[in-house]
Amino acid sequence: MSTKVLIITYYWPPAGGPGVQRWLKFVKYLPEFGIAPIVYCPENPNYPILDESLVNEIPEDIIILKQPINEPYDLASVFSKGKSKKISSGVIPKAKKQSLTEKAMLYVRGNYFIPDARKNWINPSVHFLTNYIKEHQIETIITTGPPHSLHLIGLQLNAKLDVKWLADFRDPWTTIGYHKDLKLTAASKAKHLDLEQKVLNSADEIIVTSYHTKNEFQTKSKRTITVITNGYDSHNISIAKKDRLFTVSHIGSLLSERNPEVLWETLSELIEENADFAAVFKLQLVGVVSDDVISSIHNYRLKNHLEVVGYVSHDEAIKFQMRSQLLLLIEIDSEDTKAIIPGKVFEYLISETPILAIGPKNADVEQIINSTNTGTYFNYHQKESLKTQLLHYFEAFQNNALKVNAIGLKPYSRKALTEKLAKLILRS
Numbered sequence: 001m002s003t004k005v006l007i008i009t010y011y012w013p014p015a016g017g018p019g020v021q022r023w024l025k026f027v028k029y030l031p032e033f034g035i036a037p038i039v040y041c042p043e044n045p046n047y048p049i050l051d052e053s054l055v056n057e058i059p060e061d062i063i064i065l066k067q068p069i070n071e072p073y074d075l076a077s078v079f080s081k082g083k084s085k086k087i088s089s090g091v092i093p094k095a096k097k098q099s100l101t102e103k104a105m106l107y108v109r110g111n112y113f114i115p116d117a118r119k120n121w122i123n124p125s126v127h128f129l130t131n132y133i134k135e136h137q138i139e140t141i142i143t144t145g146p147p148h149s150l151h152l153i154g155l156q157l158n159a160k161l162d163v164k165w166l167a168d169f170r171d172p173w174t175t176i177g178y179h180k181d182l183k184l185t186a187a188s189k190a191k192h193l194d195l196e197q198k199v200l201n202s203a204d205e206i207i208v209t210s211y212h213t214k215n216e217f218q219t220k221s222k223r224t225i226t227v228i229t230n231g232y233d234s235h236n237i238s239i240a241k242k243d244r245l246f247t248v249s250h251i252g253s254l255l256s257e258r259n260p261e262v263l264w265e266t267l268s269e270l271i272e273e274n275a276d277f278a279a280v281f282k283l284q285l286v287g288v289v290s291d292d293v294i295s296s297i298h299n300y301r302l303k304n305h306l307e308v309v310g311y312v313s314h315d316e317a318i319k320f321q322m323r324s325q326l327l328l329l330i331e332i333d334s335e336d337t338k339a340i341i342p343g344k345v346f347e348y349l350i351s352e353t354p355i356l357a358i359g360p361k362n363a364d365v366e367q368i369i370n371s372t373n374t375g376t377y378f379n380y381h382q383k384e385s386l387k388t389q390l391l392h393y394f395e396a397f398q399n400n401a402l403k404v405n406a407i408g409l410k411p412y413s414r415k416a417l418t419e420k421l422a423k424l425i426l427r428s
Contacts, residue, residue, distance in 0.1 A: 002036035005425055006133065006141045008125070008150050010118055012041040013058055016051030016311070018343020019170055022230050023144055024057055025414040026421055033422035037062065038138070040129065042069035042121065049288070053313040067128050069121045072113060103183070110182030114191050115173070116147040126156045133161055140425055144168040146176075151199040158202060166424060167203035168228075172213050177257065177336050196220070205424050210364040212339030228421055229368075232346040233414040237315060239322045246277070246397050248356070249284040249324035251317050252344050256292040257332045260358045262380050264300040266387045270394075271305070277394055281305050286312060286320045317344075321351040325397050329369075331359035333380040338363040346412050349374050354393060354404050358386070373407050 007027065011019045027037045043066040058064075113119055133141070141163050143154035151167050158165040173196045174189075184192070200206060200221035207228050208214050214225045248267075271278040283302055285293075286309040297306055312320070321327060327348050331337045338360050345365060348355050355375025357365060366377040378386045396402040410416060 002034055003426065004036050004038060004136065004138045006038045006040060006138050008040045008141060008143045008153055010042060010045065010147050010150060012039060013054035014050045014052050015047040016049040016054065018230060020054060021343060022170060024054060025233055026418050027062060028059055029415050029418035030422060033419060035422055035425055038065065040065045042066065044068055046071045049311055051313050053315050065132065067124060069118065072117050106181060107183040110184045111188045114188060115195055116149050118147040119149045122149055122152050125153045129157060130160060133163060138163065140164040142166045142168060144170060146171055148173050152195065155199055155202055165203045166205040166207060167199055168207040169213060170209055172216060172339055175216060175336050177332060177334060210339040210341045212364055226424060228417055229341055229412060230343040230346055231412040231414045231417045232350045235318060237318050239319055242325060243323050245282045246280045246394055247282045247284050247324045248326045248328060249286060249320055250328040250330060251286045251321055252342060253288045254285060254290060254293045254330065256290040258330050259293045259296050260330050261296055262383050262386065263358055264297055264302060266383060266390060268300040268302060270387065270390060282307060284309060284324065286317060318347060321347060321353060324353055325402055326393055327351065327353050327355050329355055329357035329365065331363065331365065333360050335360065341365055349406060349409055349412065352404050354402065371408055374404055
């Protein structure tokens with residue numbers, strides 16, 4: 001007989017993005033390990049991006065429970081639909097470029113909606129799920145955040161019922177980069193820290209996606225903390241051939257603070273110094289891109305080489321990865337971002353396309369790229385090394401020798417990661 005597990009998540013198809021795919025894939029493979037997943041998600045969510053293709057990946061026999069959610073973005077959109085949508089998707093303008101409306105929205109979001117804008121879903125969910133868990137004799141629940149308000153659903157259910165609770169942190173809580181942009185008061189910061197402490201010390205198991213987050217949480221909790229990264233799944237997507245141009249692509253969001261000017265400057269120099277490079281180079285951005293990043297690229301005279309594709313479906317994103325000659329992975333140069341391992345990293349790994357990564361020194365991503373032999377990693381102060389490597393990749397492209405010899409990828413497969421999760425669920 002299968003063990004029933006209730007998974008409480010905000011993001012679920014047709015939402016797009018890596019947070020959706022993480023639990024969609026776990027749900028896909030858990031039955032193979034004797035676990036029957038039941039998904040609980042909002043009935044009327046305000047998803048900033050949609051990917052209808054992911055709906056086709058939901059297992060046919062899965063039980064999905066839905067309850068209405070009341071979100072403040074609906075009210076905010078009355079005043080500024082575009083700004084509320086940008087903020088809800090994480091595109092926060094630099095402080096000096098924020099309008100009065102944006103500043104006010106960020107202040108309200110940060111101080112009146114703690115831990116986040118989905119807090120109104122906590123009490124209705126606890127009421128509904130208390131009865132459901134009792135009626136269906138569910139022994140284990142899993143909450144996944146962000147939004148971290150979902151962990152407060154788990155906190156209350158764990159206190160009321162005799163259930164095992166696993167709290168999955170796809171990102172850190174109080175140290176995540178955008179907290180600095182929310183204009184938090186001292187009292188609001190203290191409340192976040194208090195809620196974080198309660199969750200970290202009440203859940204039976206803590207799951208994180210990176211080793212830096214594990215190290216951080218170990219200073220805040222005595223609970224067992226297990227790293228289960230995101231991963232890749234097999235697919236049957238194929239392409240006829242690679243792009244004929246030297247196409248360097250970034251797949252995913254490029255927000256205001258994720259703006260590697262050292263890269264734009266280096267590319268600009270290569271274009272000026274190397275006519276062959278200038279003739280075939282294309283910078284391709286696939287996903288949500290902030291105006292600040294585009295403006296910066298234009299300032300480095302790369303406009304004529306730039307193609308902004310915008311958001312595409314998951315399947316289309318894979319095709320862009322496979323057609324590109326080089327894949328960019330960009331992270332903010334900050335101590336806080338060393339723990340961030342974007343979900344796209346793992347699909348990059350199996351794209352058979354070299355990765356050029358730029359981020360803070362000693363980040364978890366650096367270890368993954370180096371150990372799998374899938375690309376090169378630079379920090380923001382290695383401009384000359386970065387330039388040399390780009391030229392090396394270009395010369396390999398010219399000689400039709402730009403290839404990847406990846407190793408050690410199996411531990412990052414979705415099935416292997418689900419097996420690791422299943423052992424936590426079944427552990428008494």
